[in-house]
Each structure stands twice: as structure tokens, then as C-alpha cells.
Amino acid sequence: MSSMSAFREPEARHHAYSRKQKSLGLLCSNFLTLYNRDGVESIGLDDAANRLGVERRRIYDIVNVLESVGVLARKAKNRYSWKGFGGIPQALKELKEEALRENLFNTFDACNYGKISDDEDEKSLDPNTVNGDDKSSPNSVLKPSTSSKADNRREKSLGLLTQNFVKLFLCSNADLISLDEAARILLGDAQNSSQMRNNSAAKVRRLYDIANVLSSMNLIEKTHHSESRKPAFRWLGMKGKPENGFTNLDLKDTRKRVFGADITNTNLKRTKMVHLKDEKLNQNTKAQMQNQMDQEDLNKHIDRNQAEQQSKQSSKGFVFGPFSPVGIPKVSDSDKNSSNRVQDWESLASTYRPQYHNQALSDLFAHYMEAWKSWYIEVAGKKPIQQLS
DNA sequence: GATTCCCGCCACAAG
């Protein structure tokens, strides 16, 4: 047995596997950072997946919740249009009205109801042709055909769940809600015999996903009930902290949140790893490399951009302040790189008001970026890592 | 042991 095997390396070589680097929240942050830029109007799922270095499946996850909050809108197969953060207020308003209209939410407790029957998703796919009035009665799914249970898929969609979750916050006067409270309300009721073979536990997983994405947008924040008790979420919404003049938010956390990248993570996913199955090394490896580069590339760009924006615009309160980084107590310090909430609201301003944004600069950067990336890809394609030809 | 939640199989819908 000349197999030196692994003695017991807890965290020796390669930084083992880290769940945090693969979280939906982080992915969402990167997604936002990548597309929240001027000029972005259409987003392709494939492109997103490649740029972010993740599987398609994950893109669907964040895109669905993002759409539920009005940041994105599905345009067509594989295509989403970027609405931006400016779309949030509108979506929120509609969500709230909708919630008040149909079902009378009760404050979290004493809610005998529980399950929310269903609510039409007012998908105003076109702000132009006004819907005028939906003569349709509040019930009956006027689906083209084959409706029946077919729609029951949508019933359990992540998107709908997200909307209901948000509605819960918008309507409840309690600003702290824990996931299992939410689960109790949104999914079948709690105790009580009745039907609904809902494994509360099973469904709650979706809520975790949603909560992570939402908090990466700073729409909500994770805290605890009273003093260090069970975890719960607080709604931040738009308030956050409009222009609190957070002077110098150190622009030094360069090296943090690298997403997929890390081949270690990708190859030996988790710790499962098949013993070198004769399975040929998927050609994905190459793609992985590229992704890695993209990552660095992206980071670099972001940094630069951040500095840029920072110096050029001093976020001077707009419609509703950006959900500034509520946390960031004392970043910098050790390389603890913990806080990963997006705080790249740099380009946020430009999205809101095209009046301000520095078109020329952004454009220049974008162009530069694109060019460099192309070059990089090309090189990487032949010879990974620095070492052209 | 309990909580958080990533991964990706595979059903179903759309081309």
C-alpha cells in the first residue's frame, strides 16, 4: 500500500470546501454587480452562467426571486430584461396592494388561516398597453387550456413563494419574522391534522434560498429575536440608510468573494468526489479555468469601478437611498473577509438616474473590459494560466 | 444533534 492517502488534513492543503463561497447570496451579489451597469438591458442565462461560473440551475434560482421583486423581467426563452433596482418600489407596492386585496393577512400569530389560497400574479408584462381592467373574476384560472392541475407547478414555484414571503413582511406589523414562522404561514398550517403532506422541513429549504438572495440585496437582514435567540429576518426594504454619508468604506477588500473559480471546489465538489472514475476529465475543466480568470477579471474591474464611482459621485440621496451596507461595523482588520453583502451600489446611481451617470467613463471601461476579456479568453483557451503561447 | 442550504437528478414545459 504505497498510498500515502490523506492522513488527516483538516484544512491543510487547498482550502477545503467552503459552502459560503457557493451560496446563492454570493452568487446573487455577483450577478447584481455584473449586470447593474449602464447599458445592460438584456441578460442571457447562458451568459450569466458562464460569467459567474455556475451551473444553469443556480441562475434560475436567483433569477426567479429577482424577478419577483421587480429587478428583472422575463422576456423570452433564455432572455431576461434588466429592470434594475428602480423596479423594486413599484413591485413592492403592487405586491402590498395585492396582498391587502385578496387575503387579509393577519399578524403572524393568531392566524387561523394559514395557507394562502392563491394569488394572481399581476405580471404587467407591458406598461404600455394598460390592462385597463381585468373583467375576469378573482377566481378561475383562465388558462388557455389544460389548466386544471397543470398550474399546480406554479403554485409551488420559488417565485411565488418569494412574493408571498415579501408580502408577509409588507403586511405584518412585526418586523421580525423567522423562517419557520413564515413556513407556517406560507405553507400549510402548523399543527392541526388536515391534509397537506407538506414536510415543513422540506419546504423550508426554499425559504432559506429566498432569504439568502433577498438579504444579499439588503432587502432583509438576518438577526435574532430579542437577545441572541432564534434567528429571524428583519425587513429593511428601501429605508436602509439613505445617504448616511458613509464616508470611507475602505476600498481595500479586494480579495474576497471569489465565486466558483476555485477548481478545488468545482472538481471535487463537496467531499463526495468519485475516485477518479475512468470518466474522462470533462472538458469543463478548461471552462473552469476561464471562469477563474473571468472571476479575477471581474473582481479587478469591480474594484476599479468602485473607486471610480466613488470619486466621481458622492451618492447624494435619490428617490430612495440605496440600501446601504447596514453592517460593515469594522471591516478591514484581519482578512476575515466575512461580510459579503453587496455593497457595490456604486453603479446603482447610474441606473436610477441616467442624468448623472458618466456615460463616457463607464463606456470606456466597459469597452476596455470587453477587449481585455476577449483577449484573456483567447489565451486561456490555449494555455491556461499566465504563459501565453 | 439541529440548522442551514448546495447539488443536481429528473419531471415537466417549450421549441
Next chain:
DNA sequence: CTTGTGGCGGGAATC
């Protein structure tokens, strides 16, 4: 049929 979407839950990482 192929391709795009995304439920769903096993089970590993974290707490």
C-alpha cells in the same frame, strides 16, 4: 425528438 425550466429532497457543511 431536443432543449429550457425548475421542483424537490438527499445529505454534507455549519452551527
